[in-house]
Amino acid sequence: MDMKRDYYEDIQLFQSGTILAWSVAFLVFLFTLPLYLPSYNIYLINIILVNVILAVGLNILVGNTGQISLGHAGFFAIGAYGTALMAMHLHIPFLAALILAGLLAAFFGFIIGLPAMRLEGPYLAIATLGFGLTIMHVIGRWEIFGGRMGIKTPPLDLGFPGSSFSLVIKGDVQIYYLILIIAILLVIGARNLMKTRIGRAFVAIRDDDIAAEVMGVNLTVYKTLSFAVSAFYAGVAGGLYGFVVTFFDPFTFNLILSIIFLVMVVVGGLGSVLGSIMGAVLITYLQFDLLKNVENLPWLGELLTQISRKWLTVIGLANFGSVALGLIMIIIVIFEPLGLFGIWIRIKKYWKTWPF
Numbered sequence: 001m002d003m004k005r006d007y008y009e010d011i012q013l014f015q016s017g018t019i020l021a022w023s024v025a026f027l028v029f030l031f032t033l034p035l036y037l038p039s040y041n042i043y044l045i046n047i048i049l050v051n052v053i054l055a056v057g058l059n060i061l062v063g064n065t066g067q068i069s070l071g072h073a074g075f076f077a078i079g080a081y082g083t084a085l086m087a088m089h090l091h092i093p094f095l096a097a098l099i100l101a102g103l104l105a106a107f108f109g110f111i112i113g114l115p116a117m118r119l120e121g122p123y124l125a126i127a128t129l130g131f132g133l134t135i136m137h138v139i140g141r142w143e144i145f146g147g148r149m150g151i152k153t154p155p156l157d158l159g160f161p162g163s164s165f166s167l168v169i170k171g172d173v174q175i176y177y178l179i180l181i182i183a184i185l186l187v188i189g190a191r192n193l194m195k196t197r198i199g200r201a202f203v204a205i206r207d208d209d210i211a212a213e214v215m216g217v218n219l220t221v222y223k224t225l226s227f228a229v230s231a232f233y234a235g236v237a238g239g240l241y242g243f244v245v246t247f248f249d250p251f252t253f254n255l256i257l258s259i260i261f262l263v264m265v266v267v268g269g270l271g272s273v274l275g276s277i278m279g280a281v282l283i284t285y286l287q288f289d290l291l292k293n294v295e296n297l298p299w300l301g302e303l304l305t306q307i308s309r310k311w312l313t314v315i316g317l318a319n320f321g322s323v324a325l326g327l328i329m330i331i332i333v334i335f336e337p338l339g340l341f342g343i344w345i346r347i348k349k350y351w352k353t354w355p356f
Contacts, residue, residue: 051264063271
């Protein structure tokens with residue numbers, strides 16, 4: 001029987017020697033990945049890691065607290081612009097600017113979390129959607145944010161820019177290691193958060209907020225806190241994203257981006273940190289690599305091109321990626337409500353009980 005007698009047994013990262021061995025092997029694999037991958041793939045993996053951070057944070061809100069958000073592109077934008085502008089104009093070291101931008105996004109998350117007291121379901125989704133669209137248009141109209149032309153990020157300096165303590169990181173490989181370390185820390189933080197009193201309060205609100213309130217859970221505190229924590233993760237992810245792509249404009253953070261973030265969480269598995277990671281990896285890979293040029297897909301690409309030329313138009317072939325993402329989400333919801341995490345559970349259970 002897997003009985004835990006102490007709180008530290010519940011939050012320990014490695015519950016057995018097997019898990020420790022596989023975790024060490026996986027970390028070694030991640031830290032040696034740039035040695036045998038081309039530079040473009042490292043750039044893609046940087047985007048994947050950024051989306052992993054955001055998906056883990058969004059899952060705290062959607063999967064663990066049961067609050068719907070269609071405005072996380074707004075928090076993502078706050079993190080991107082906040083980090084870049086503080087590093088550019090205030091000459092703040094990158095890590096300090098990243099944390100401050102994340103806290104700024106958390107503040108806006110707290111503000112948006114206040115309507116969650118009276119709104120739920122589609123009404124809350126519309127409220128967060130309005131916030132995301134507002135942020136996009138406000139940023140596009142203020143010259144300090146670069147207006148509609150966007151901004152170019154300054155060099156990624158971990159030290160103090162313009163001084164002898166400057167430490168500039170260049171190239172996708174160096175940025176990869178920075179993002180990887182931050183992603184590992186935030187994933188561990190999210191995993192342990194859900195084991196604490198705060199995380200259990202989030203889950204209680206998701207299951208039944210009235211019963212949670214009767215048991216003493218302060219809905220105002222924990223709902224707004226869930227929004228703030230999730231927005232902090234989105235802000236940090238946005239700050240890292242800005243320095244990965246080096247240039248962005250307000251229209252980068254649109255409604256479709258918020259929907260894609262939500263798709264990552266749903267496809268990966270609601271309420272699961274591992275599911276969030278799996279969903280972010282899959283959707284980002286499909287979006288930026290496999291489905292980016294549909295006509296180049298083996299067998300399927302030629303077939304779709306012929307169908308488009310005969311009955312549709314080749315110009316619309318680029319939209320097949322969005323259609324494919326939608327179909328994947330529908331299939332996952334219908335046949336595996338637990339998402340990729342549910343599939344992983346089935347595979348693990350099969351191998352543990354094989355051949356019986």
